Amino acid sequence: MTSSNFRSWPLFLVLGVISMPLVIMYVYLFVDTVTDTTAGSLIPDRFTLHHWRFLWEEPETGRVSIWTVTLNTFIFAICTTLINVSASVTAGYALSRLNMPFKRFFLGGILTLHAFPTITLIISIFLILQMIGLYNTLIGVILVKTALELPFGIWIMKGFFDNVPWEIEMAGLQDGASRFTVWWKLVLPQVQPGVAALAVFVFLSAWSEFILPQVLAPSGSAQVLSTYLSNLIFDDIKPDFNMFKSVGVFYALPVIVVYLIFNKQLMNIYGGGTKG
Amino acid sequence: MRRAHLLGLGFLSPALAIILMLFLIPVLLTVMFSFTNMSTATGISGGAYEINAASLRKLSDAGAQESFVETLGKEAFVVDDAGITAAAAAYGEQFANEVGSQMLGERFDSRRDLERAFRKLKSRPRSTRDIKKAADLFKRSVLNVRFETAGGLLDAVTGNGIEMTPDQQELLTKTIYTGWTWTSDNFALMAQIPYVWRVAGNTLMYVVLTLAASVGLGLFLAITTFYLPSGTATTFRAIWFFPRILPNVIFVLMWKWLAWDTGFLSSLLGNFGVPPRNWMLDTGANAWVFIVLINGIVGASLGMILFGSAIKSIPQSMLHASEVDGASRWQQIRYIILPQLRWPIMFICAYSTLSLLTSFEYILLSTDGGPGGATEVWSLMAFHTALDNYAGNLQYGLGAAMALMLVIVGILASLVYLRIFNFNDLVAKPRIEQ
Numbered sequence: 001m002t003s004s005n006f007r008s009w010p011l012f013l014v015l016g017v018i019s020m021p022l023v024i025m026y027v028y029l030f031v032d033t034v035t036d037t038t039a040g041s042l043i044p045d046r047f048t049l050h051h052w053r054f055l056w057e058e059p060e061t062g063r064v065s066i067w068t069v070t071l072n073t074f075i076f077a078i079c080t081t082l083i084n085v086s087a088s089v090t091a092g093y094a095l096s097r098l099n100m101p102f103k104r105f106f107l108g109g110i111l112t113l114h115a116f117p118t119i120t121l122i123i124s125i126f127l128i129l130q131m132i133g134l135y136n137t138l139i140g141v142i143l144v145k146t147a148l149e150l151p152f153g154i155w156i157m158k159g160f161f162d163n164v165p166w167e168i169e170m171a172g173l174q175d176g177a178s179r180f181t182v183w184w185k186l187v188l189p190q191v192q193p194g195v196a197a198l199a200v201f202v203f204l205s206a207w208s209e210f211i212l213p214q215v216l217a218p219s220g221s222a223q224v225l226s227t228y229l230s231n232l233i234f235d236d237i238k239p240d241f242n243m244f245k246s247v248g249v250f251y252a253l254p255v256i257v258v259y260l261i262f263n264k265q266l267m268n269i270y271g272g273g274t275k276g
Numbered sequence: 277m278r279r280a281h282l283l284g285l286g287f288l289s290p291a292l293a294i295i296l297m298l299f300l301i302p303v304l305l306t307v308m309f310s311f312t313n314m315s316t317a318t319g320i321s322g323g324a325y326e327i328n329a330a331s332l333r334k335l336s337d338a339g340a341q342e343s344f345v346e347t348l349g350k351e352a353f354v355v356d357d358a359g360i361t362a363a364a365a366a367y368g369e370q371f372a373n374e375v376g377s378q379m380l381g382e383r384f385d386s387r388r389d390l391e392r393a394f395r396k397l398k399s400r401p402r403s404t405r406d407i408k409k410a411a412d413l414f415k416r417s418v419l420n421v422r423f424e425t426a427g428g429l430l431d432a433v434t435g436n437g438i439e440m441t442p443d444q445q446e447l448l449t450k451t452i453y454t455g456w457t458w459t460s461d462n463f464a465l466m467a468q469i470p471y472v473w474r475v476a477g478n479t480l481m482y483v484v485l486t487l488a489a490s491v492g493l494g495l496f497l498a499i500t501t502f503y504l505p506s507g508t509a510t511t512f513r514a515i516w517f518f519p520r521i522l523p524n525v526i527f528v529l530m531w532k533w534l535a536w537d538t539g540f541l542s543s544l545l546g547n548f549g550v551p552p553r554n555w556m557l558d559t560g561a562n563a564w565v566f567i568v569l570i571n572g573i574v575g576a577s578l579g580m581i582l583f584g585s586a587i588k589s590i591p592q593s594m595l596h597a598s599e600v601d602g603a604s605r606w607q608q609i610r611y612i613i614l615p616q617l618r619w620p621i622m623f624i625c626a627y628s629t630l631s632l633l634t635s636f637e638y639i640l641l642s643t644d645g646g647p648g649g650a651t652e653v654w655s656l657m658a659f660h661t662a663l664d665n666y667a668g669n670l671q672y673g674l675g676a677a678m679a680l681m682l683v684i685v686g687i688l689a690s691l692v693y694l695r696i697f698n699f700n701d702l703v704a705k706p707r708i709e710q
Contacts, residue, residue, distance in 0.1 A: 011500050012508060018496075019515050022573070025530040026518070028540065032533075042543050083294070091291035100284030106292075112690050113299055119634050119655040120679045120686065123662045123672055124305035125298065127320050147298030150291055179283055208523035211637055215663055226525045230641065233529065241533045248526040255521055263514075266521065267581055 033246040051246040064223055066250070073207065073224040076142055080206040083146045084153050085199050089191075091150075092157025093183055097169070107158075113151040118211055121148070126215055138222045141213050145206055153198055156269065160194030161187065197265040200258060204266075207254060225251040303683065310677035311458055316670045318456040325429040326422045331452040338451045340444065347438050348448075351417045353384040354436055359414040367410055370399040383436075387411050426453075462677035471649060472657075479654040482567065482639075483632045489572030491624055494579020495617070499609055501580070502587050513580065520577040528641040531570055532556065556643060560650030563643045567651050570638050579624050586620045587613055626693050634682050655682060 033051050035044035059065045094100065095107055125144055126135075134140030164187055172182040188195075210226040218227065229247050233239065259266065314320060327348055336345045355375060364372035374397050384390040390411045394400050401407055416436045423429040426449040433440065433448070440448070450457075466472060497516055501509040519527055533539045535556035542552035556566045590613065598608050636656040639645065645652035645660065652660075662675020 008504055011503055015497075015500050015504070015512055019512060021534070022515055022519070024540065025534060026515070028533070029526075029530055039538065042540070087291040087294060090287040094284045094287035098284035098287060100281045100288070103284075106288065108694065110295075111694060112687060113295065119636060119658055120306060120683045121299070121302040123658070123676045123679055124302040124309055126663060127309065127314075127672060128302065128305065130320060143294070144298055147294050150295055150299070154291055204521050208521070208525075210523070210525055210641070226523055229525050229529070233525075233532075239536065239538075241529075241536070241539070244529055245533070248529050252522060252526055255523065259518070259521060267517070 029245055030249060032242045033249050036242070051240075051242040052250075054243065054247060055250070064221065064228070066228070066247070068221065069223050069225055069228045070250075072138060072222065073226075076138060076145070076209075076213075076224055077203050077206040079142045080145045080149070081199050081203045083142070084149050084202045085195060087146075087150060088153030088157045088198060089188070089195060091154045092159075093161050093187065095154065096158045096161035097187075098179075110151045110154055118148065122211065122215055129216055136217045136219065136222055138217065141217050141222070141224075144216060145209055145212055148212075149202055149205060153202065156198055156201075157191070157194060160191040164190045193265065196262070197269040200262045200265055201269045204255060204258060306676050306679055306683060309673055310462055310680040311460055312456045312673040312676075313459050313461065314456040314672040314676075315674075316668065318454065320456070320672070324422050324424055324454055325426060325449065325452055326420065326454065327418050327429075327452055328420050335448065335451050338447060340447055340451075344440075344444055348433070349419065350385070351415055351419070352436050352438075353387060353390040353411060353414045354416045355379045355382050355414055356416075356435065359416075362413045363410055366413065367401050367406065368399070371397070371401065371410075374399050384414075387415070390414060456673070459673075462674050465674060466677055466681075471652070474649070475652050475654055475657050478650075478652055479633065481564075482571075482651075482653050483629060485564070485568045486571040486575060486632055487625060487628050489568050490575025490579055490628065491621060493572060493576035494583055494624070495621075497576060497580040498583035498587055499613060501584065502613075503605070513584070516573070516580055517577050519573050524637050524641060527574070528570065528638060531566060531642060535566060557647050560647060563647060563651045566642060567639055570642060571632070571635075574638070575624075575628055575632075578628075582620045582624060583617055586617055590616050622696070626689075626696065630686060630689050630693075633685060654678065658682070 031044055034047060034049065036046045036048050036050075037044045054066050095103065095110075129135040129140045129144075134143075168186050168190065169182050172186045173179070177185070208226065209224075210230065213222070213224045213227045214230065217223070223231075225247075229244065229251055232247060233244055329349075332345055332349050335348070336342065357380075360372050360376045360380070363375060375394075378397070379393060382393070384393065387408070391407050394407050394410060401410055418429070418432050418436060421432065423432065429449065429452075430440075430445055497512070501512050504512070534541055535554060536542065537552045537554045539555075541555050542550075546552055555562055557563060594612055595608065598612055603611070634655050636653060636659060639651055639653060639656055640659065643651045645656050658675045658678035661678060662670055662672050664670075
């Protein structure tokens with residue numbers, strides 16, 4: 001809100017100063033990937049594509065090609081999104097609208113599960129996956145990530161279904177449709193923005209996930225970009241930040257694209273979503 | 277059960293199955309594992325019983341009598357049926373029968389004793405070499421033999437003529453078992469870790485400081501961007517929202533670059549004659565500043581959005597009226613905006629306390645608990661103990677016990693929250709089927 005009583009430039013100035021470190025980090029994140037800087041100086045002085053060589057050069061022995069890793073990350077993020085959204089959409093509807101035994105119990109349970117973040121479960125999940133032989137596989141990580149995000153997804157979808165007017169369903173039932181048809185043909189289209197928002201949210205969350213792949217699929221062919229990048233950073237004795245940043249930007253590209261397309265929905269789910 | 281119930285349960289079942297398999301079972305297993313001594317050394321499947329040099333040492337450490345340990349470790353020569361059968365095959369029925377009738381069940385501490393006994397027999401083999409060989413047939417030892425069950429081990433030991441009291445039997449099977457066992461020692465063990473209180477203090481400090489930083493910064497951002505023209509506001513919101521969606525590895529990478537001894541801060545301050553150093557890991561205090569900044573900014577972006585949408589829902593007429601009455605900007609914030617934000621602030625505090633208590637990704641990636649454990653928090657300690665330490669022996673059981681502490685705190689907290697946030701309002705009665 002702007003007003004005639006107040007000037008806005010002091011605010012602008014304060015905000016600008018506070019945002020400075022972040023802006024500097026963003027700018028250098030991009031600039032450093034295509035430039036070289038003389039040691040000790042702050043201003044980059046040469047253009048180079050050298051830092052992007054990981055895209056076309058053969059990987060060092062013992063390392064996996066970036067393209068395999070990228071493919072893994074896409075498979076991981078997309079599968080997690082698909083499973084999560086389909087399970088959330090049905091469960092959210094059931095909890096919001098359908099009559100069933102133990103509803104309070106389920107709902108309370110899901111809220112409570114939300115209180116169990118990764119660390120409390122990862123030790124036993126690690127042991128379980130080792131026992132059933134899904135350790136170091138993509139499937140294992142996908143299932144675990146889906147399960148961990150599911151309470152949130154169900155909760156969000158329940159919120160979206162709660163906002164759909166009952167009259168729509170009642171009208172459908174009057175006209176002789178079954179509960180299932182009503183849900184599929186009338187209610188689902190109503191919550192489409194919600195489904196999109198949840199899908200984007202889960203995709204981003206899976207795309208960024210670090211701890212689960214790091215612990216459950218640390219090496220070799222099941223690597224994803226987060227573990228690839230962190231291994232790169234941890235391995236090097238003499239860090240090449242320009243190269244790390246190039247990998248980082250490469251890794252962040254889908255996030256940026258998703259943000260540019262869906263930024264309204266994202267704000268929506270981060271803002272309204274967690275309110276329940 | 278009515279048809280409608282089936283429909284509801286059917287809709288719920290896919291989610292229920294996934295949650296049960298990979299959420300509820302792990303929670304239960306965390307409880308179970310925290311009562312075991314599982315570690316890399318014991319393995320996660322069952323173990324076996326084996327007496328060898330190492331396990332004998334363990335046995336005497338555990339307080340077994342020296343004589344008992346010594347007898348276990350020694351080879352012995354026992355005249356038993358198996359040996360007699362073998363002797364019969366090698367040196368004839370006559371010799372075997374004679375041994376059987378005269379010496380069955382006898383035990384000799386060394387081969388020489390047994391040979392001496394053989395020499396007294398009429399039908400003994402003629403050459404000294406054969407007598408030695410025959411004696412070897414009766415050599416019995418439990419050393420380096422793997423037994424799957426405790427019973428098998430005890431039978432073998434008694435078969436060797438070693439007498440054990442029940443106490444000794446229990447001590448033996450308990451100490452030399454290579455697999456994991458049930459124990460409630462983890463909790464006592466946890467209390468004995470010298471730095472555990474420091475870690476608990478760190479955790480408290482981490483939660484309080486980060487929460488204060490993120491709520492404070494979030495409020496500031498929400499209010500300031502509210503007063504800015506919409507174009508500028510959107511830009512600033514984007515700048516501060518990005519840390520939330522940027523993968524944490526990259527976000528931390530940016531901070532590492534900022535703080536590295538060849539990084540931005542060092543280069544910048546180098547112009548003023550400050551020697552370069554790693555600003556993040558230099559001292560404990562510096563590490564804390566970075567931890568709070570990194571986590572606080574990520575938290576602030578959530579706060580900014582939540583508070584921002586709450587401010588937007590304040591009726592414009594209230595703000596306009598206050599302006600007509602000549603309210604200063606501070607009065608507007610203090611008396612109109614902040615009261616409206618009570619609920620979202622409470623929500624953020626509740627939600628963040630819990631998630632901060634258990635989150636450790638940013639700390640793991642930035643300082644990894646360093647320097648020298650200065651920024652080690654509880655969840656990171658559990659992670660280090662169970663899944664990632666330099667000693668190489670991953671103590672799953674102890675780590676699970678540490679995680680269990682967090683689970684208990686989490687459950688208690690969410691019960692309180694369900695109270696505060698009025699759970700009953702959330703469960704709407706279905707209006708179609710009553």
